[in-house]
Amino acid sequence: MDAIKTLLVDDEKSFIETIEKRLKKRGFAPYLAESGKKCLEILKDSTIHIVVSDVKMPGIGGIDLLKKIKQDYPAIEVILLTGHANPNDGVEGIKQGAFDYLTKPIELEHLIGKINQAWDKIQRIKEKKEEEAFRERMKKQLIANERLASLGTLSAGVAHEINNPLAIIKESAGWMNTIIxxxxxxxxxxxxxxxxxxxxxxxxxxxxRRITHQLLSSVKKQDTALSEIRLNEFLQETIHLVKRSLPEKNIKMSLDTRHTDGILWTDPYQLRQILINLFTNSARAISNEGWIDLTVADTGDLVSISLKDNGEGIAYENLEKIFEPFFTTRAPGEGTGLGLFITRGIVEKLGGKIEVESQVGEGALFTLVLPKFNKNCDTQKGRN
Ligand SMILES: Nc1ncnc2c1ncn2[C@@H]1O[C@H](COP(=O)(O)OP(=O)(O)OP(=O)(O)O)[C@@H](O)[C@H]1O
Ligand SMILES: [Mg+2]
Known part of the structure; x- marks a missing residue:
């Protein structure tokens, strides 16, 4: 918690110095100002939480000072000190937004009590603001997620509609070729x-057609078929498969399974699709030769599978975007920008999450975390 920063304003020097001394003994370290003008100067340069100000002062009076503070520094609470003969000043002050007023001569205990109450109010307002900001952020995030989800559904709908005309164009082009x-x-x-x-x-x-198929497969309700996967064998096979499809590049691929017991219950077809998407991206990010390291590790009920490459890496401003549908940095006509969007969808369906770390020129690290025993496994185990 911040220390309470209080500013005492009164043209009676001896009065504020006495209060200052006594407040110091009680653990406060107040700032002092002998006029409204000086008070405003201090407020410009320091963070003050509470102003305790006399009402009757030459130059800027307490009420005018209060109005100015409330206008320029609305978060500051003001406690007014009124003369015994002028109780109406206090009432006027409260109307203008003062936290409260005390009548001179003041009792130190009273003043400390009021300062603490004003501080509580400041804290409550601050917490409320933080909560509102948090809610606002969550709301925005939710809207963004919903937008992405509806974008996915919409594109799949469009993809479905486009499939038929595409088939006709394809057939007609073939027919034209035959005629020629x-x-x-x-x-x-x-x-x-x-x-x-x-x-x-x-x-x-x-x-x-490739795009429409990918889009359709991303929303198609694929039934998850869970089974026990022996990770070492499964990942070796996947690496082998990927290597065969990338004959033109010299990429070293390694597998580290020292920190896993080697068993994972999940959908092998979907896991393979995820890995192939990630491997393909890494391979494309590597120019002619490089490496891709696959590391598996158990942590409690989770398995993490990390894929690290030494390719071109991802620019900071793109890290958030790469999972969005149609985001691609590849040449027009080369990437659809759906690979990671679909990958994340599958990972989430399997109850896991996927994260990325990367810097341009430093390669990329994709980490996939999956539950070791998918929650539907008990019902599935019997069938296998
Ligand atoms: N390992 C990686 N290294 C560098 N950039 C990557 C890597 N993986 C993904 N990216 C970036 O993320 C973008 C989106 O990837 P995503 O797989 O979704 O689409 P794509 O590979 O461009 O197209 P496709 O639909 O054919 O997969 C890529 O265009 C690339 O900029
Ligand atoms: Mg891709």
Whole structure:
């Protein structure tokens, strides 16, 4: 908790010095000002929580000072000290937003009591503000999540609708190709341009279909089929599979399973899909040669599978975005930007989470944490 910073304002020097001395003995360290003007100067340079001010002062009077403080520093609480003969000043002060007023001559205990009450109020307001800010952040996060979820559903709907026209375009392009190949070619003007155009149509359709299929598989209710996985064997196999599909690069892949008992209950097909997506991304981030290390470790009821590569890494501002649908940094026509979006969906379906750490030029580390025994395992065990 912050120490309470109090500022005493009174043109009667001896009065505030006496109060200061007595407050110091009680553990306070008040600031002093002999005028409203001086008070405002101090407020500009220091963080003050509570102002205790006389009402009757030459220059800026206590009530005007109060108004100014409430306008410029609304978080500061003001306690007014009024003369015995002027109780109305106190009432006026409260109307203008003072925390309270005390009538001179003041009793130290009273003053300390009021300062503590004002401090409590400041703390309550601060906590309330922090809670509101927290709620606001959560709300924003929720809206963002909902937006992403509805974006996913919407795109899948669109993907579904686009599938049929795509099939027709593909078929028609194929048909055009067949017609051309059966024709007397010398009679066809700009034959090469025509062939290139048809080829472009076929390639683009293929790409569009890849996107629609990926989108559809991301929302399709795939039943999770849990079984016991022997991690060492399973991961060796996966590495082998990935290596075969990346013959053009010289990538060393290693597997460390020293810190796991080697058993995981989850859906092997979905886990394989996750790993293939991650491996493929890492491999693409590595230019010609490099390494990808896979490390598995048990921690209590969880298994973490980390995949670290020494590829190009991810820019800080992209770390948040890479799991969003359609975010890609690859050349147009190369990446769909759906790999990690789908991967995260699967990981969450399996009751786990996925995190990333990376810096440009330093490679990337993706960590997948899954429950060692998926909560549906008991019902599934019997079937296996
Ligand atoms: N290991 C990695 N190293 C560097 N960048 C990565 C890595 N993994 C992902 N990224 C970044 O995250 C982006 C999104 O990845 P994601 O797998 O979702 O889509 P993609 O690989 O671009 O396309 P695709 O849909 O074909 O997978 C990539 O374009 C790349 O910028
Ligand atoms: Mg990818």
């Amino acid at each position: 190949s059966g024709m007397n070619l010398s009679t066809v003007p700009r034959l090469n341009d025509l062939k290139t155009a048809i080829d472009k149509i076929e390639k683009s359709v293929e790409r569009a």
